[in-house]
Every structure is written in structure tokens, then in C-alpha cells.
Amino acid sequence: MILIEKLTKIFGRGTPNEVRALREVSLGIDAGEFVVVIGTNGSGKSTLLNAIAGGFPPDSGRISLNGRDVTRMTDHQRARHIGRVFQNPFSGTAPTMTIAENLRLASLRGIPKRLSIGLDNGEMARLKERSAELGMGLETRLETPIGLLSGGERQALTLLMATLRRPDILLLDEHTAALDPRSAEQVMRLTERIVREHHLTTLMVTHDMEEAVHHGSRLLMMHEGTVALDLRAEAKAGLTPAILLGKFAELRIMAR
Amino acid sequence: MELTFGAIALGLAYAFLGMGIFITMRIFNFPDITADGSLTLGGSLTAALLTAGVNPCLAVLASMIAGFLAGTATGAIYTKLKVNGLLSGILVMTALYSVNLRIMGRSNMPLISVRTILSPFADIADPTLRILAPILLFLLLVAAFILFLRWLFRTDFGLAMRATGDNEVMIAAQGVATDRMKIIGIGCSNALIALSGSLVAQYQGFADIGMGIGIIVFGLASVIIGDTLAGLFGERFRIGIRLICVAIGSILFRGLVAATLSIGLNPTDLKIVTAIFVLLTIMLPQARSALRGKPR
Ligand SMILES: Nc1ncnc2c1ncn2[C@@H]1O[C@H](COP(=O)(O)OP(=O)(O)OP(=O)(O)O)[C@@H](O)[C@H]1O
Ligand SMILES: [Mg+2]
Numbered sequence: 001m002i003l004i005e006k007l008t009k010i011f012g013r014g015t016p017n018e019v020r021a022l023r024e025v026s027l028g029i030d031a032g033e034f035v036v037v038i039g040t041n042g043s044g045k046s047t048l049l050n051a052i053a054g055g056f057p058p059d060s061g062r063i064s065l066n067g068r069d070v071t072r073m074t075d076h077q078r079a080r081h082i083g084r085v086f087q088n089p090f091s092g093t094a095p096t097m098t099i100a101e102n103l104r105l106a107s108l109r110g111i112p113k114r115l116s117i118g119l120d121n122g123e124m125a126r127l128k129e130r131s132a133e134l135g136m137g138l139e140t141r142l143e144t145p146i147g148l149l150s151g152g153e154r155q156a157l158t159l160l161m162a163t164l165r166r167p168d169i170l171l172l173d174e175h176t177a178a179l180d181p182r183s184a185e186q187v188m189r190l191t192e193r194i195v196r197e198h199h200l201t202t203l204m205v206t207h208d209m210e211e212a213v214h215h216g217s218r219l220l221m222m223h224e225g226t227v228a229l230d231l232r233a234e235a236k237a238g239l240t241p242a243i244l245l246g247k248f249a250e251l252r253i254m255a256r
Numbered sequence: 257m258e259l260t261f262g263a264i265a266l267g268l269a270y271a272f273l274g275m276g277i278f279i280t281m282r283i284f285n286f287p288d289i290t291a292d293g294s295l296t297l298g299g300s301l302t303a304a305l306l307t308a309g310v311n312p313c314l315a316v317l318a319s320m321i322a323g324f325l326a327g328t329a330t331g332a333i334y335t336k337l338k339v340n341g342l343l344s345g346i347l348v349m350t351a352l353y354s355v356n357l358r359i360m361g362r363s364n365m366p367l368i369s370v371r372t373i374l375s376p377f378a379d380i381a382d383p384t385l386r387i388l389a390p391i392l393l394f395l396l397l398v399a400a401f402i403l404f405l406r407w408l409f410r411t412d413f414g415l416a417m418r419a420t421g422d423n424e425v426m427i428a429a430q431g432v433a434t435d436r437m438k439i440i441g442i443g444c445s446n447a448l449i450a451l452s453g454s455l456v457a458q459y460q461g462f463a464d465i466g467m468g469i470g471i472i473v474f475g476l477a478s479v480i481i482g483d484t485l486a487g488l489f490g491e492r493f494r495i496g497i498r499l500i501c502v503a504i505g506s507i508l509f510r511g512l513v514a515a516t517l518s519i520g521l522n523p524t525d526l527k528i529v530t531a532i533f534v535l536l537t538i539m540l541p542q543a544r545s546a547l548r549g550k551p552r
Contacts, residue, residue: 053429079431086425094422096493101415102426110431113412145493162429 080110083162095147152183293352298453323450
């Protein structure tokens with residue numbers, strides 16, 4: 001599904017601020033895997049997700065999706081395959097546009113936006129049904145500008161938008177980090193349900209050890225631009241937050 | 257009386273300038289100041305084509321296309337060459353000055369004895385009707401374009417245009433090439449501005465190389481008055497109504513200009529009156545909330 005080969009990304013190359021955000025990362029992710037990505041601040045988690053989404057061209061290495069080399073494709077060219085939710089609830093939605101308008105654009109992800117009214121009564125009814133799936137009562141507020149909603153509501157909608165058209169890959173970058181505990185839990189429950197229902201291949205970055213332990217089928221720990229730990233199946237299932245914190249400590253000691 | 261009708265007709269002709277600025281400033285969040293050049297481009301190309309005997313409707317259409325191209329130039333310099341937005345507009349506007357002089361071959365072109373879109377009205381016997389006819393034509397055009405834009409911004413393509421100005425990260429994630437959207441958007445804006453120049457030239461009976469100087473502020477003024485009006489009706493989101501308010505803003509602003517002239521101020525004083533007026537309109541909403549004791 002996703003094949004990453006010797007991917008390197010250096011920010012500010014040749015300047016005093018040079019950062020090797022990814023160092024020859026190689027990684028294969030199968031269809032249907034739910035990969036949780038953890039790691040300290042600046043370890044390269046967001047950079048990895050951005051590289052998959054096509055936010056920037058890598059310095060070296062290759063990325064292929066479904067056997068197709070996408071290394072040189074821009075983010076909007078890859079959008080057909082990728083659904084994204086960002087850490088900042090403001091990033092995923094257009095605030096002055098209504099819920100319905102945002103959802104309409106999301107249901108056209110990766111396909112041409114044509115010069116015809118797509119948001120007709122039939123489409124409204126369909127979007128109403130889909131947004132009811134969130135169970136937040138947003139289906140009655142489809143004409144409300146999204147900017148008037150709470151962060152949790154916006155994040156839940158962004159999640160719906162990312163999956164309204166089934167993506168090959170779902171990228172979640174600390175998508176619950178900016179929410180209060182209750183909304184975070186609600187969005188996490190939604191995530192789990194949507195990922196299961198649609199059998200989505202998912203990468204989820206989190207700093208929450210509980211989240212990392214309880215969700216997903218595989219766990220990656222990033223450290224200084226490399227994948228320091230890659231646990232699957234039983235090894236992942238047997239994890240506790242305490243074990244993970246122990247692994248972090250080991251990495252710190254090794255770095256000394 | 258004549259003065260009032262004149263102000264209304266010009267206000268309607270300049271409403272397209274306001275709509276153009278509205279598109280770049282409010283929809284795309286882009287400070288486009290190509291207007292000074294593209295308005296004159298519309299006027300000068302219309303003048304040159306009409307003088308050459310081209311059908312007036314074709315001349316108007318050609319002006320709009322030229323304005324569109326000027327806008328795409330600004331958009332391309334901004335997005336592809338990564339030049340600062342204001343500077344991109346200044347560059348194109350400056351270049352257009354020479355282009356416009358080339359088009360006309362001189363700095364001023366009278367349109368008194370050539371056929372314009374307003375010529376058919378010259379034969380109307382009734383004097384009141386003769387004055388009213390251009391106003392009706394412009395009103396019809398303004399209404400048609402507002403309806404068109406209202407439709408455009410509700411199509412899937414139009415939604416993508418609005419999202420480009422609203423949240424670029426979001427719309428890029430939906431697979432939209434935002435650079436292309438901006439180029440097309442700035443193009444459309446300047447097509448409307450050139451249309452404005454074309455109509456103004458035909459109404460005034462001449463095109464002048466200086467007709468666009470400082471015109472961006474007139475456009476801004478109509479947009480800001482329009483926003484204030486729309487705010488009074490509690491309308492912050494519906495584009496059709498906001499565009500109607502921009503058109504009304506343009507007419508009100510022309511009325512103010514006429515009033516300024518009629519109380520004996522010199523036409524050369526207009527720019528400072530404009531600047532002060534725009535400043536006051538911007539301050540108005542703030543002053544209102546201050547009076548209500550709300551923190552902004
Ligand atoms: N656009 C950029 N320009 C320069 N440096 C960058 C840029 N993006 C990331 N970096 C640097 O690359 C490194 C990796 O950043 P990245 O955002 O991938 O970390 P992260 O693991 O997501 O951290 P966090 O947990 O804080 O989100 C950091 O040192 C960061 O400062
Ligand atoms: Mg990050």
C-alpha cells in the first residue's frame with residue numbers, strides 16, 4: 001500500500017539551522033493497517049506524514065502508493081488518495097463557508113470541481129445523512145458557517161470530510177491534541193469507528209500514551225528522524241503506557 | 257438633477273470595479289492593485305476599438321478579455337514567481353500604463369462621434385427618458401452580473417474558489433491547485449474592472465490615460481461601504497446580497513463625489529475627500545461598538 005524507501009528530508013540545508021527531519025526512513029505499510037506514530041517533539045512525525053501527503057519534495061528517497069511512484073507528485077495531485085486531519089482544528093475547514101459547502105468540497109476530494117451547482121437538494125439530503133453519523137446534531141445546522149462551531153465539532157467534521165470519499169490512506173496528525181478531554185475522547189471514538197467501518201489504512205500521530213496503547217494495530221516510535229521502534233500484532237497488543245515510557249527513557253540514555 | 261442621474265449612472269458603471277475588488281479582497285483575501293491599470297485598459301481598448309469602427313458589444317467583450325489577461329499576469333507573477341502580492345499588482349499596473357498609451361496612441365481619446373453601446377439612446381425624444389436609459393442599461397448589466405456571480409460562487413468550482421481564499425491548506429487537501437484558482441480569480445476580478453473602465457469611458461465620452469489613477473481607493477470604498485451596509489442587515493455570508501451592497505456602496509460614493517463638487521470644492525480635492533471618507537467608513541463599525549461599550 002505505502003512503500004517508503006530511504007526517505008530523507010533536510011530543512012534549511014546548508015544553513016546554520018540545518019535540520020535532518022527524516023534520515024533514510026524505510027517503511028512498508030499494508031492495506032488496512034492502523035499505525036500509531038509516537039515520538040518526542042521534533043522527531044519527524046509530522047514531517048513523515050507531510051511527506052506522504054506531498055507537502056514538499058523529499059531530498060532523496062522514494063514514496064509509492066499502491067505500487068505507483070508518487071515522489072514527485074504535489075499534494076493536490078495526491079489528494080485523491082489521501083484524507084487528512086490536522087492538529088489545529090482551524091486547518092481542516094473553511095470558516096466562512098457553511099458546513100454543507102465544506103462537506104460538498106470534501107466529497108469532491110481529488111476530482112475536478114465543475115462549473116455546475118453540485119450542492120442541490122439531493123446532495124443536501126445525502127450530506128445530512130452522512131453528518132448525522134457523527135451523532136453531534138450537526139445535521140440540523142448544515143447552513144451554519146463552520147467558523148461558528150467549537151473546536152471539537154470542527155475536528156469531528158474534518159474527520160468526516162477526510163473520509164467522506166473513501167481515502168486509500170488516512171493521515172491524522174495529533175488530531176485530538178487541541179481538544180478538551182471529553183471532545184478528544186469523542187473524536188477518538190469516531191476515528192476508531194470510521195477506520196473500522198471503512199477498513200482504512202491509517203497513520204495516527206499522538207503524544208497520548210493511553211491513545212497509543214489502546215488504538216491501532218501497529219506502533220512506530222520515531223527518534224531523531226528515524227523509526228526507532230516498530231511493533232506489530234502481539235508486541236503491540238501487549239503494550240502499556242509504562243512500557244512505552246520505558247522505551248522513551250532507553251532512547252534518551254542511548255542518545256547520551 | 258442631471259448631476260444626480262450622472263452620479264447614479266457612474267456609480268453603476270463603477271459598481272463593476274467594486275465587484276472586482278470584492279472578489280480579490282473579500283473572496284481571495286488578496287490585495288490586488290492591478291485595478292489602476294486594468295480599468296484604464298478597459299477604457300483605452302474600448303476607445304481604440306470603437307474608433308476603429310468595431311461593434312460596441314464586441315469592444316466591451318474584448319476589454320473584459322484584456323482585463324482578464326492582465327489579472328492572470330498579476331496572479332502568475334504572485335503565485336509562480338513568488339513575488340509579493342502588492343508588488344505583483346504594482347508591476348502589472350505600471351506595465352499597463354505603457355500598454356494603454358500604445359493602445360490609444362495618445363493620452364486621451366474622445367468618443368463623442370463614434371458609435372458606443374449608449375448611442376441608440378441618443379435618439380430618444382423624451383429628455384428624461386434619454387437620461388434614464390443609460391442608467392437602466394447599467395442597472396440591468398449590474399443585476400445580470402450579480403446574478404451570474406452569485407451562481408458562480410455556488411457552483412462546485414466557485415466553492416473551491418471561495419475556499420482558496422478562506423483556507424488554503426484545507427482546499428489543497430481536497431485536491432485543488434490553489435495557484436491556478438488564484439490566477440483565475442484575479443483574472444475574473446480584473447475582467448470586471450476592465451468592464452467598468454469600458455462603461456465609464458463610453459458614458460463620459462472619452463478615455464484618458466489618467467482615468468485609473470487612484471481608482472483602487474474608489475473600489476475599496478464601495479467594498480467597505482458595502483460591507484458596512486450588509487452588516488447593518490446582519491448579512492455577513494451571502495454573496496449575492498453582499499454584492500448588491502457593494503453596488504449600492506458604489507452609487508453612494510459617486511453621490512458623495514457629486515455633492516463634494518456641488519458645494520464648490522475643486523475636482524483636485526477629490527482624492528483627499530475620498531481618503532478621509534474611506535477612513536471614516538472603516539472607523540464607523542468600530543465607533544459603533546465603542547459607543548455600545550463593547551470591547552472589539
Ligand atoms: N518547514 C520547516 N522548516 C524548517 N524546519 C522544520 C520545518 N518543519 C519541521 N522542521 C524541523 O524538523 C524537525 C522535525 O519536525 P516535525 O514537525 O516532523 O516533528 P514532530 O515529530 O512532528 O514534532 P511534534 O511532536 O512537536 O509535532 C524539527 O526539528 C522541526 O523544527
Ligand atoms: Mg508534529
